[in-house]
Amino acid sequence: MNTHVLKLKLRVVLLTTFVLLTMFKADSKTNKTDTFKVYGNCGMCKKNIESSLHIKGVQKAHWNKDTKIMTVTFNPKIISLEDIHKKIASIGYDTEIETANDSSYYKLHGCCKYQRKNN
Numbered sequence: 001m002n003t004h005v006l007k008l009k010l011r012v013v014l015l016t017t018f019v020l021l022t023m024f025k026a027d028s029k030t031n032k033t034d035t036f037k038v039y040g041n042c043g044m045c046k047k048n049i050e051s052s053l054h055i056k057g058v059q060k061a062h063w064n065k066d067t068k069i070m071t072v073t074f075n076p077k078i079i080s081l082e083d084i085h086k087k088i089a090s091i092g093y094d095t096e097i098e099t100a101n102d103s104s105y106y107k108l109h110g111c112c113k114y115q116r117k118n119n
């Protein structure tokens with residue numbers, strides 16, 4: 001192998017590394033991960049809560065039914081954290097900063113009628 005080819009290969013590797021690093025940096029800059037409490041009971045709650053966040057701007061939404069902790073990865077340029085809380089509250093679940101309205105709470109399945117945060 002001559003040095004010309006070797007130099008070219010090295011250039012390609014360096015360029016690729018640079019591009020990947022830039023992409024990774026951009027990604028970690030735009031996406032934000034936050035954790036907060038969402039009141040709920042069971043596996044059905046988990047499904048409801050997580051699927052309410054199948055919306056634009058949210059990459060990942062995970063709720064732990066034992067700890068009640070919600071972990072959300074989202075793009076704050078597309079959706080605000082406040083809107084995420086509102087979205088969860090809109091389907092009947094209280095979050096640590098938003099309270100669901102009573103009618104959406106009463107629409108929940110019997111086993112999902114969790115102990116509300118203010119009671």
Ligand SMILES: [Cu+2]
Nearest residue numbers: 042044045112
């Ligand atoms: Cu439930």
